[in-house]
Amino acid sequence: MTWQFENVSPKIYGRNPLASTHIELRFHxxxxxxxxxxxxxxxxxxxxxxxxxxxxxxxxxxxxxxxxxxxxxxxxxxxxxxxxxxxxxxxxxxxxxxxxxxxxxxxxxxxxxxxxxxxxxxxxxxxSAFRLGVRYVNNIDKERISSDLNQQLEWGSLVSGEFLSMPHEIDDLSNTNFLTEIRSNLANGDGEMTLRFGLTQNQQGASDCFRFDLDRYLHSEENIELTGIEKTIESFTQDIYCLFDKVMAEKLKLWMDS
Structure with a gap:
């Protein structure tokens, strides 16, 4: 498998569901x-x-x-x-x-x-660096967004259905937690990206959140070229944005834009 997604122009929203972001360089x-x-x-x-x-x-x-x-x-x-x-x-x-x-x-x-x-x-x-990684951890809180938009929302209005798919015998997402991990190369052959997503409890344990955790990285047996590293990091964040764009449903975009 290789990650396949269309390039999307980045947009800065008024707010976002990011819990944390990280850039990490590992070296000998x-x-x-x-x-x-x-x-x-x-x-x-x-x-x-x-x-x-x-x-x-x-x-x-x-x-x-x-x-x-x-x-x-x-x-x-x-x-x-x-x-x-x-x-x-x-x-x-x-x-x-x-x-x-x-x-x-x-x-x-x-x-x-x-x-x-x-x-x-x-x-x-x-x-002498051998790994460069960028990680964005999103926690999409349905109760919070419902309160902010003053309407009762279902997961399907916040998150694209393909990321909410369950086995055929499970028809209801209520009282269900799941976490999926996908790791694959990029089409251009420049490193890998790991996606962890699913329904998990928030830190207070009071409600469910949809976690969308993206780790874009390059691991090399040889030294990673550090000249122009900022451009490399920017391209990693672009890959992350393009994949996150796939998860956003209508009401999540509305909340982020409001």
Whole structure:
């Protein structure tokens, strides 16, 4: 299977169902990161105008080698965030990641990544990257949208029917949760995209949400070309938008445009 979708001109809506957006660059370990606090302080100086808050997190990572053997490592992550904590940069010895829970448009997200990327290369030098990924997580909340539009909505008015299809013996989506995962290559051969979608409970567990989680990425055995990486990221966000356009039904578009 290969992803097939038409190219759609992007549109910035007044609101969106995005719970979070992420851009992540993985690279071969730079052991210098974290060894000297002066380096972290220099990195912070370069991003502090946009991300003034700082905290250090101790995390436990699990890695699996090609033979299936796994190992556990205790790692330190450095998190730089804005004042409201809605946008942040995470840095460790192998990852630079930009996170947002307040997505406005893709250009703002890419600009935040550029701030982190420029700081990374200025402080730690050349980066040997092997994976670049962009992830958009949408939670479409039927109760919230029904309340906002002041009308009782069914899932079919919010989400395209092909994403709500159930086995033939199941006729009713009420009291039903499901989650489907599809992973495939892009038609141009440039990386892959994973889609996870289905009906799940929201964080409060009070109502169902339709989750539409898109992860567009490139994994390479050789170094990923970092010159012009912003253009590559923009093309990834375009692929994500084109597929999301397939899921939007009439009332979801109305809510996003209102």
């Amino acid at each position: 370990p730079i052991t210098r990161i974290g060894r000297q606090q002066a380096d972290i302080a220099m990195f912070q100086d370069l991003v502090r105008k946009t991300f003034p808050k700082f905290k250090q997190n101790n995390v436990r990572g699990v890695s699996i080698d090609p033979l299936g053997n796994f190992s556990v490592q205790d790692e330190i992550e450095y998190e730089f965030s804005d004042v409201k904590g809605r946008n942040s940069i995470t840095l460790n010895q192998q990852i630079l990641r930009v996170n947002s829970s307040d997505h406005k448009d893709r250009h703002a997200l890419i600009e935040q990544f550029s701030i982190g990327m420029n700081a990374l290369t200025e402080v730690f030098g050349e980066v």
